[in-house]
Amino acid sequence: MRSIKSRRLHPKKIFRYCELGSGNGVTANILAASFPEAEFHAIDFMPVHIANARHLADEAELNNMHFHETSFQDADQLNLGKFDYIVLHGVYSWISEKNRLAVCEFIKDHLNTGGIVYNSYNSMPGWSHVLPFREAINSMSQSHNAHTVAKVQIARSYIQKLKGKKCCFYSLKPTNRATNQ
Numbered sequence: 001m002r003s004i005k006s007r008r009l010h011p012k013k014i015f016r017y018c019e020l021g022s023g024n025g026v027t028a029n030i031l032a033a034s035f036p037e038a039e040f041h042a043i044d045f046m047p048v049h050i051a052n053a054r055h056l057a058d059e060a061e062l063n064n065m066h067f068h069e070t071s072f073q074d075a076d077q078l079n080l081g082k083f084d085y086i087v088l089h090g091v092y093s094w095i096s097e098k099n100r101l102a103v104c105e106f107i108k109d110h111l112n113t114g115g116i117v118y119n120s121y122n123s124m125p126g127w128s129h130v131l132p133f134r135e136a137i138n139s140m141s142q143s144h145n146a147h148t149v150a151k152v153q154i155a156r157s158y159i160q161k162l163k164g165k166k167c168c169f170y171s172l173k174p175t176n177r178a179t180n181q
């Protein structure tokens, strides 16, 4: 007889999974490749992220992976049905109250009875190392009266300048993906 522990480690083969804010789709694609009999959906409103994610799925010849380029607010109109898993990674703590409500509405409408929501988000103290980086970008963007994209470019070139000057922040965290831009 299989133990409860082993059943938890090996979910049933046929299930429906949905990731909200899937980014470049790495997590969703790896899971789709790992569970070919399950059905995977991933939602993100950023066209370049969805394009990258689709490219990866095509390269891996996945036929159980479905990407949707839409916002959390509009995702309801897709009529995707019920899911056994609804997952968010690094999304919930970044978005507005209105978008959090949209996420909760989506979960209310689309989670199967007995389904699981896994919400992994960036919180203190684990993400404290990113704070100096965030503060630098914040203060740079406030000191310029420009469009958001231009502000990000200004902040990015400032960060790169710091990196070029071998700022100790980078030598302390050389492998940090979020700050190693």
Ligand SMILES: C[S@@+](CC[C@H](N)C(=O)[O-])C[C@H]1O[C@@H](n2cnc3c(N)ncnc32)[C@H](O)[C@@H]1O
Pocket: 020, 021, 022, 023, 024, 043, 044, 045, 046, 049, 070, 071, 072, 073, 088, 089, 090, 091, 094, 095, 099
């Ligand atoms: C910080 S990234 C995390 C990406 C991915 N989950 C990961 O762990 O690498 C947040 C993602 O959420 C998406 N996102 C943010 N707000 C959204 C919204 N209202 N509707 C759809 N996608 C959204 C962004 O486009 C972005 O790809």
